Amino acid sequence: MRHRHLVALLGYCLDGNERLLVYEYMPRGTLSQHLFHWKEEGRKPLDWTRRLAIALDVARGVEYLHTLAHQSFIHRDLKPSNILLGDDMRAKVSDFGLVRLAPDGKYSIETRVAGTFGYLAPEYAVTGRVTTKVDIFSLGVILMELITGRKALDETQPEDSVHLVTWFRRVAASKDENAFKNAIDPNISLDDDTVASIEKVWELAGHCCAREPYQRPDMAHIVNVLSSLTVQWKPTETDPDDVYGIDYDMPLPQVLKKWQAFEGLSQTADDSGSSSSAYGSKDNTQTSIPTRPSGFADSFTSVDGR
Template structure:
């Protein structure tokens, strides 16, 4: 994955002399990650919990398509909704609160971590930074305070984005998704399939194909019998094959002259 970890492009792009990630690219990366985690949780032959999902474990190829990486802490889940007791592992700042307190995990701990990654993509701030002012030290806690105020939210977006009005609505949608994913109660967090559906609508927007109107030359003012007669006449012309054999009014090829089939069969046999 030649472009390395996502964290380099969010937090260290200046020191590495790189261009900051554009908003469409960030949304596309988020969708790739959501699809990867959804696969682990529900689409693979068994359900797995990553346990260490973070921007440093998301790798990018030359086209900035993202892959979830580093499965050293992965845990097999007997059921996507059943909790599993395990020793505490992962990275502070991305750990779901119930995991840190009880040591029990479900797939919802990955959903929480994914929400933190969304916040990083939105703000350009790392999940936990002891050097930041106390109110911003823990990204999730601070983000929850600002996410509902649209003016404050836009003012807190990563300055490298130079956000304009045309992306505000998608910023609001992803901020809301990040909030749902990091809900304190794991039962209030969505499944990863929901995150995929939300993000896919922002990335895979269908656009109509700009074809010429096939009915532009049809005179819709004519009575229906006349229109049908005209179409039948056109069809009779179009159905004449290159040998000059035409079809009858019902679309069938007229019967061949006697001896035609016999001469064809004998010639074919030779």
């Protein structure tokens, strides 16, 4: 299996007691280092744009595991230390030692409970039965960590705030208008756009960590929500001096002359040796034109229904 947001397996070794897996090198280390240990390692804290991009990368990698690969897989151990970063700070999911094939449909399978406390979905921790929804829960916890800068389990916090999901739900239910902003990682620089983006991810994280599996979204929905918050392509302003720009107020013969003058052409034969022609006015006056470049005058090739 290959995906740009899954760490690639390069090879393996089975030689006596030597049992090795060789993965591509990810020079920027783990998300955990950048999120929780940046001070000790002399790094800068991640800004919100980078955190959002990392979350989207992880979601796309897990979406491939769940629905886009030749079979459906459950990772079972999503957490920041299993998310690796390349030189470009793009994220890839790693550590597939607990991966299981997902059952067809919405059925769950029973397996030995494994993973990391704090990221385990409640139904999995209690019953040992898993579906792809256990990965959704884990990703929800990661989103909470990206927003708050707090660990899934943090023994340094007061007893009622050790478990991030429990604390997060309490903040979400609070009637204190400042509770939300106070919960955001203070290392994130806030402006109106950033706050609005965090609010949407906050809501998404809450849905991902819903108590019942059927209440959680699927990974495709998560990808759609996160991708809508990243920088989107926008068309540039039309350059009025662009020779191929269409001036809808200019008569067709003048448009053609403008293009011909730019190209230094007056008449160009088509592939068969005969010149192309178009009707430039309603009296069916023919104007000889060169073969048009791709995309040129597409909006007015039909005149008088011809």
